[in-house]
Amino acid sequence: MTSTFPNISISTERLVLRPLDEDDVPALAEMMNDEQVVAWTDVPQPYTEDRARRWITEYAPSQRTTGRGLDLAVTEFLTQRLVGIVQLGKTNWHIRSTEISYVIAPWARGEGYASEAALATAQWLFGDQKFERIELRTAADNTASQQVAQKIGCISEGVLRNACIAHVRTEDGTWTDVRTDFIVWSILPEDLDGVGEELADTGGFTSFSDWN
Numbered sequence: 001m002t003s004t005f006p007n008i009s010i011s012t013e014r015l016v017l018r019p020l021d022e023d024d025v026p027a028l029a030e031m032m033n034d035e036q037v038v039a040w041t042d043v044p045q046p047y048t049e050d051r052a053r054r055w056i057t058e059y060a061p062s063q064r065t066t067g068r069g070l071d072l073a074v075t076e077f078l079t080q081r082l083v084g085i086v087q088l089g090k091t092n093w094h095i096r097s098t099e100i101s102y103v104i105a106p107w108a109r110g111e112g113y114a115s116e117a118a119l120a121t122a123q124w125l126f127g128d129q130k131f132e133r134i135e136l137r138t139a140a141d142n143t144a145s146q147q148v149a150q151k152i153g154c155i156s157e158g159v160l161r162n163a164c165i166a167h168v169r170t171e172d173g174t175w176t177d178v179r180t181d182f183i184v185w186s187i188l189p190e191d192l193d194g195v196g197e198e199l200a201d202t203g204g205f206t207s208f209s210d211w212n
Contacts (some may be wrong), residue, residue, distance in 0.1 A: 003069040003093040005129070012120045015113065017072040017086060020056040024073055027082040028052040031105040039167050039176060041103065041141050047177065067093060074104075074117045083108035086117050088125075090135075097133040098125065102148070114150040119195065122152060126189040133186055139164045140181040152184035153195040 009018040031037065032047035037108040045050060048086040060071035064189070069091055074084035084104040091098040099154040100121060104114045136154055149156075169177045 004067045005064050005088070005091075006066065010072070010124050011077070012116050014077055014111075015083075015116055016075050016077050016118070017117055017120060018075065020060050020085070021060075022053065022056055022072055024056060024082050025049050025052045027105070028056070030084075031082070031084070031103065032193075034106045035169075036106065037103055040139055040145070042165070049088075049144075063089070067091060069098070070137060072080045072117075072121070076108075076112060081110075083113050088121070094132065095127075096131045097135065098131060099135045099137070101136070102145075114145075114148045118148060119152045119192075122187055122192060126192065131189075132135060132149050133188055135194050136185040136187070137164075137182045138185065139166050141166070146183065146185075149185045151195075152187065153191040154183075154187045155191060157186055159183055159186045 006173045008018060008083055009016055011017075013024070027050060029047055029049045031053040032043045032052070033045070035045060038045055063069040063071060068089065069089035071088075072086045073082055074086055075082055082105065084102060087103075088102045089096045089101070100118060122134055125134060136149050137160075138149060140159070162179050162181060164180050164182040165177050166180050168178050170176050
């Protein structure tokens with residue numbers, strides 16, 4: 001029988017990670033049309049509210065129930081404002097491995113939310129779900145996402161040459177594809193030892209803008 005992720009929420013000091021719901025549609029669509037999100041992801045453009053609604057009502061539930069992945073809204077604990085998403089995909093239940101990615105909304109960057117949300121997700125995966133490996137891939141020039149990977153204890157494993165397609169603005173204002181490398185990172189349960197305390201001690205949750 002296929003394993004599946006539970007329908008859960010994860011709380012941190014500042015954030016609540018929870019299932020996406022239809023109230024998130026306007027903010028999700030706005031976030032996915034941001035230029036940095038367009039540059040580093042393959043999100044279809046323009047990203048309409050209809051697309052956001054289909055993701056929330058069809059794609060995300062299907063990913064979870066089939067065991068392929070999990071999509072979580074990242075919201076502020078105090079305001080309940082949507083500030084990003086964390087996504088798990090390419091999950092292999094036999095080896096207990098999954099790939100994590102994250103997007104932080106432009107209105108919430110610079111607060112360290114990506115590292116806080118990613119770390120909480122990793123702790124939950126290793127603790128409650130007994131996973132043994134989390135993989136993360138960052139475009140070669142996406143230094144902000146690489147900083148997040150380093151902050152949460154990921155180890156760089158190597159480079160997949162010419163394996164990523166990023167996007168850049170042309171002179172006429174349209175977007176064009178550019179090929180670049182993927183840097184592959186991983187984190188294992190033992191890599192998390194002391195990471196949470198170190199982030200808290202250094203103020204690491206507020207040290208950079210972040211997106212993936």
